[in-house]
Amino acid sequence: xxxxxxxxxxxxxxxxxxxxxxxxxxxxxxxxxxxxxxxxxxxxxxxxxxxxxxxxxxxxxxxxxxxxxxxxxxxxxxxxxxxxxxxxxxxxxxxxxxxxxxxxxx
Numbered sequence: 001x002x003x004x005x006x007x008x009x010x011x012x013x014x015x016x017x018x019x020x021x022x023x024x025x026x027x028x029x030x031x032x033x034x035x036x037x038x039x040x041x042x043x044x045x046x047x048x049x050x051x052x053x054x055x056x057x058x059x060x061x062x063x064x065x066x067x068x069x070x071x072x073x074x075x076x077x078x079x080x081x082x083x084x085x086x087x088x089x090x091x092x093x094x095x096x097x098x099x100x101x102x103x104x105x106x
Contacts, residue, residue, distance in 0.1 A: 038062060039062075
């Protein structure tokens with residue numbers, strides 16, 4: 001990427017949010033796999049009494065961006081909990097062991 005294609009420091013970047021993405025996508029499970037060059041996040045929607053879950057979104061990130069996402073998520077959870085109190089998580093949850101996501105290979 002040459003110098004003219006890189007965003008200038010201090011100048012805002014215009015971000016477009018398409019109407020079909022604006023409402024978001026519900027997910028209550030994420031399966032994460034990785035290879036030396038990428039992290040794959042499969043966001044899954046599992047509904048009660050339904051035997052089959054569905055991948056609703058797949059995000060593929062470089063290791064650098066995956067770490068930035070983890071840091072940003074940790075910071076936002078810290079802010080959320082300082083405002084709303086601790087988030088209670090369940091110790092055990094059912095993971096679909098027959099999930100056929102991407103194999104962690106390059």
